[in-house]
Amino acid sequence: MKHTPAWKLALVPTAILAVILLIVVPLLNALGFVSGYHLNLFGKYLALAILALGMGLIWGYCGILSLGQAIFFGLGGYAMGMYLMLEASGKGVYGEAIPDFMVWNRVTTLPLHWVPFRSFPVAVVACLIVPTLVATLIGWLTFRRRVGGTYFAILTQAAAFATWLLFNRNELSLGGTNGLTDFKTFLGFSLSEPGTMRGLYLLTALLLVGSFFLCRWLVGSKMGLVLTAIRDEEQRLRFLGYPVAHYKIFIFAVAAALAGLAGALYVPQVGIITPNQIGVLPSLEIVVWVATGGRHSLIGAIIGAVGINAARSVLTAHFPEWWLIILGSLFVGVVLFLPYGIVGLPWQCWQAWQRLHSRRGHRKRAAEAQRLGELEGSVMESKTV
Amino acid sequence: MRQMSLVLLLWSLIIATVYTAQADSTAVATYAKDLATPAKQRQTLEQLRDLGDPGVRSILLALKEGALYHWQDKLFIFTSDGVFVGLDGNPLLDNAGQPLFPETGMDAVPLAQDNMPLLQQTLDVIELFAPNPATRKSTALRLGNLQQVDLMPMLEKAHARETESAVQATLVEAINKLRLLSPDPVVRLQGVRYFGTTRAEAALGQLKGLQQTELDPQVREAVANAVQKIEAFLQLRNSVGYVFNGLSLASVLLLMSLGLAITFGLMGIINMAHGEMLMLGSYTAYVLQEFFLNTFPSYLDYYFIVALPLSVVVVGCVGMLMERGILRFLYGRPLESLLVTWGIGMVLQQGARLYFGDQTSVSPPTWFRGGWEVMAGLIFPYSRIFIIVLSLVSLAAMYLLLYRSPVGLKIRSVMQNRDMATCMGISARTVDALTFALGTALAGLAGCAISLIGTVDPEVGKTYIVDSFMVVVLGGVGKLFGTVLASFGIGMSNKILEPLIPGTAAAVYAKVAILALVIFFLQRKPTGLFPAKERTAAGMVR
Numbered sequence: 015m016k017h018t019p020a021w022k023l024a025l026v027p028t029a030i031l032a033v034i035l036l037i038v039v040p041l042l043n044a045l046g047f048v049s050g051y052h053l054n055l056f057g058k059y060l061a062l063a064i065l066a067l068g069m070g071l072i073w074g075y076c077g078i079l080s081l082g083q084a085i086f087f088g089l090g091g092y093a094m095g096m097y098l099m100l101e102a103s104g105k106g107v108y109g110e111a112i113p114d115f116m117v118w119n120r121v122t123t124l125p126l127h128w129v130p131f132r133s134f135p136v137a138v139v140a141c142l143i144v145p146t147l148v149a150t151l152i153g154w155l156t157f158r159r160r161v162g163g164t165y166f167a168i169l170t171q172a173a174a175f176a177t178w179l180l181f182n183r184n185e186l187s188l189g190g191t192n193g194l195t196d197f198k199t200f201l202g203f204s205l206s207e208p209g210t211m212r213g214l215y216l217l218t219a220l221l222l223v224g225s226f227f228l229c230r231w232l233v234g235s236k237m238g239l240v241l242t243a244i245r246d247e248e249q250r251l252r253f254l255g256y257p258v259a260h261y262k263i264f265i266f267a268v269a270a271a272l273a274g275l276a277g278a279l280y281v282p283q284v285g286i287i288t289p290n291q292i293g294v295l296p297s298l299e300i301v302v303w304v305a306t307g308g309r310h311s312l313i314g315a316i317i318g319a320v321g322i323n324a325a326r327s328v329l330t331a332h333f334p335e336w337w338l339i340i341l342g343s344l345f346v347g348v349v350l351f352l353p354y355g356i357v358g359l360p361w362q363c364w365q366a367w368q369r370l371h372s373r374r375g376h377r378k379r380a381a382e383a384q385r386l387g388e389l390e391g392s393v394m395e396s397k398t399v
Numbered sequence: 400m401r402q403m404s405l406v407l408l409l410w411s412l413i414i415a416t417v418y419t420a421q422a423d424s425t426a427v428a429t430y431a432k433d434l435a436t437p438a439k440q441r442q443t444l445e446q447l448r449d450l451g452d453p454g455v456r457s458i459l460l461a462l463k464e465g466a467l468y469h470w471q472d473k474l475f476i477f478t479s480d481g482v483f484v485g486l487d488g489n490p491l492l493d494n495a496g497q498p499l500f501p502e503t504g505m506d507a508v509p510l511a512q513d514n515m516p517l518l519q520q521t522l523d524v525i526e527l528f529a530p531n532p533a534t535r536k537s538t539a540l541r542l543g544n545l546q547q548v549d550l551m552p553m554l555e556k557a558h559a560r561e562t563e564s565a566v567q568a569t570l571v572e573a574i575n576k577l578r579l580l581s582p583d584p585v586v587r588l589q590g591v592r593y594f595g596t597t598r599a600e601a602a603l604g605q606l607k608g609l610q611q612t613e614l615d616p617q618v619r620e621a622v623a624n625a626v627q628k629i630e631a632f633l634q635l636r637n638s639v640g641y642v643f644n645g646l647s648l649a650s651v652l653l654l655m656s657l658g659l660a661i662t663f664g665l666m667g668i669i670n671m672a673h674g675e676m677l678m679l680g681s682y683t684a685y686v687l688q689e690f691f692l693n694t695f696p697s698y699l700d701y702y703f704i705v706a707l708p709l710s711v712v713v714v715g716c717v718g719m720l721m722e723r724g725i726l727r728f729l730y731g732r733p734l735e736s737l738l739v740t741w742g743i744g745m746v747l748q749q750g751a752r753l754y755f756g757d758q759t760s761v762s763p764p765t766w767f768r769g770g771w772e773v774m775a776g777l778i779f780p781y782s783r784i785f786i787i788v789l790s791l792v793s794l795a796a797m798y799l800l801l802y803r804s805p806v807g808l809k810i811r812s813v814m815q816n817r818d819m820a821t822c823m824g825i826s827a828r829t830v831d832a833l834t835f836a837l838g839t840a841l842a843g844l845a846g847c848a849i850s851l852i853g854t855v856d857p858e859v860g861k862t863y864i865v866d867s868f869m870v871v872v873l874g875g876v877g878k879l880f881g882t883v884l885a886s887f888g889i890g891m892s893n894k895i896l897e898p899l900i901p902g903t904a905a906a907v908y909a910k911v912a913i914l915a916l917v918i919f920f921l922q923r924k925p926t927g928l929f930p931a932k933e934r935t936a937a938g939m940v941r
Contacts (some may be wrong), residue, residue, distance in 0.1 A: 159925040168868045176911045338749035345742025
């Protein structure tokens with residue numbers, strides 16, 4: 015049987031996604047149907063969609079529930095934020111060569127961990143490498159000990175909480191509770207120009223398409239099979255000789271890198287990064303996006319991320335106090351009633367229809383079988399008699 | 400004959416005191432007149448100070464405020480009623496019995512600027528002889544800290560006259576503090592030795608200063624000795640304090656984690672809404688307090704007796720509802736139940752915020768105010784002692800329920816082998832609902848108890864939930880003892896690490912350190928201290 019390589023399989027959906035994001039939407043923007051502000055918002059959603067992609071990979075395909083993805087998102091975001099802050103410093107309120115908040119905290123020289131971020135390549139590498147390293151460490155310490163399932167979820171949640179606590183401190187010289195903000199330019203382009211925003215959108219969309227292709231390829235390949243096997247029957251796979259822990263660490267690191275990338279793209283578009291984006295609640299929200307969109311599908315993850323964040327922008331504008339209640343109910347509702355998410359909804363309906371049909375079909379067939387049985391019985395009787 | 404002599408003795412004593420009092424008051428009057436003479440004012444003030452008679456207080460206060468007047472060689476005080484009153488207390492009246500306001504000759508007695516500190520000092524010293532013992536004590540304390548050696552004779556005089564032991568102790572301390580400033584090394588040695596034996600914290604600063612400036616070798620040695628003794632005592636006291644705080648935190652964690660461990664152990668459901676169950680317990684106490692405030696104000700303290708069982712019942716019912724309504728569809732899907740319970744928790748939290756607002760507080764009943772002073776300066780609040788006792792009682796009750804009662808037997812059997820238990824006729828569904836209700840009821844109890852020591856706000860659950868999860872992960876769900884050990888371990892480590900970490904962020908770093916410790920501990924025991932025993936190959940970590 016001819017076996018299509020995974021990357022070829024991934025081409026078609028990627029192409030469709032690329033067309034929508036890279037051609038249709040910018041066209042709409044150029045024609046005036048989508049304003050610059052909305053384009054910016056959409057770009058922010060796409061950055062979060064990259065984050066959701068990673069989550070879909072580890073949860074939907076590998077069954078690892080990590081309640082700490084926001085840590086990696088934050089690490090990437092802070093890395094880019096540091097670069098942007100250094101680019102903007104010297105033009106800030108105090109005109110110093112160090113960021114404003116440091117001046118307020120009476121720090122006179124740039125701390126050591128800020129110095130490398132003067133250069134853009136370092137920032138890019140950092141926002142990918144640092145989350146990956148942290149994830150590898152966490153994975154190394156847990157997956158090899160077969161800490162799985164709920165214990166792992168709790169540990170990642172505690173780690174997210176601890177990271178949030180740490181980042182809130184001023185000792186780390188990362189802006190404390192206020193975070194990093196007041197960015198002026200990105201690679202020399204002013205952040206208040208609509209042209210820069212459009213460029214950022216295109217960059218985000220391009221990277222999303224690229225990540226999607228990568229994930230699709232990963233999932234369609236043999237690795238994807240192994241991951242699904244880990245999700246479904248980890249013990250058996252272990253008996254078959256696969257180094258389960260290594261696969262898990264790998265995919266966890268990939269998801270962390272994606273999260274870091276998402277953070278780096280999010281920050282210039284939104285203009286601020288605070289510790290509140292690192293805590294427990296943001297991590298859980300990521301899970302909800304993927305759960306709502308459809309956890310077993312990458313497109314579902316993207317749809318979930320974009321959809322829920324859009325809903326959030328609308329709802330928090332009109333009913334701010336109710337947003338958390340709605341979000342909570344969404345958690346409950348989606349898990350109970352939409353186990354396969356929005357993407358899986360047609361399939362669910364189809365299954366329900368099938369069951370309904372088969373019940374009717376069953377009854378019909380049961381009635382027929384009974385009649386047949388009676389006929390046969392009478393024939394038998396007549397035969398015996 | 401003996402009675403006669405007794406009566407005579409008493410009589411002479413009475414006469415003597417009256418005479419001295421009279422003598423004192425005439426002495427005061429004599430001295431006071433000289434206050435008006437500017438040249439003699441300073442001397443007079445000193446004499447009045449050394450007299451130690453509280454009667455001069457009103458005169459001196461009047462002098463300070465500029466309400467002391469001199470007329471016809473007598474002193475008068477211009478009172479707030481607008482009348483002139485003589486030193487004997489009688490108002491100045493004219494022949495018709497009306498208040499007299501002489502137009503000439505009535506001059507205010509000026510207070511020389513240089514004499515002001517002396518006047519203040521005299522006023523302070525007078526307080527040493529005030530009728531109220533609390534005033535005397537606080538004055539003694541204040542004067543001791545003023546570090547003015549010339550106050551020593553007054554303090555010694557007051558000490559000779561003092562009858563209350565508490566005030567006496569403060570006076571002795573003050574005297575010794577002043578002894579440290581004496582030019583005579585023998586006297587200094589006396590003072591240092593005193594503080595060495597009593598290990599008084601209050602003198603530490605002064606002694607340390609003395610360490611730098613002392614020249615006499617004998618005194619120097621004694622100072623070093625005393626400082627060492629005091630610091631050792633302080634360290635011991637602080638350690639006891641930390642241990643107690645650790646116990647207090649551990650008991651709260653224990654209450655919360657018991658419920659969590661039971662639900663997780665039985666059903667594999669991690670209840671992320673557990674923190675909100677705690678919050679509900681706190682709010683029950685709050686609502687009840689408000690109700691008592693409005694309906695039975697005189698019985699306000701008794702609200703707590705009602706609040707404890709009521710919070711158990713209310714939160715237990717909420718838990719049962721949660722289980723019956725939502726969670727029973729999620730068996731065997733622990734990760735999903737995690738999400739669902741988190742969603743429920745969020746709804747509850749935001750709902751509470753919308754309904755009650757962001758900060759309410761419960762004032763503890765008066766029985767819990769104050770504490771038990773274990774060592775000098777170390778107080779164990781009664782409310783915290785109560786919480787420790789409550790958690791121990793609940794632990795015992797849980798143990799009895801789970802291991803010594805038929806219900807507990809059913810719960811344990813469903814926990815160990817669900818299918819077999821159902822085959823034996825135990826309704827697993829009912830047991831599930833019961834267990835979940837039990838778990839949440841414990842959280843409600845914890846919430847009611849916590850309202851004694853903190854505010855009642857929607858965030859209260861989040862404060863303890865992460866630690867409770869750590870306890871469950873660390874302790875494993877096989878045995879109650881695991882939960883106990885883990886909660887005490889985490890509670891004590893938290894409170895003991897905190898003071899060891901320098902800086903203001905100690906609590907944060909302590910939490911992070913504990914998390915790291917738990918992760919490293921899990922390297923050796925991934926399923927916790929006491930994992931539930933199972934016979935399936937799939938292992939425990941569900």
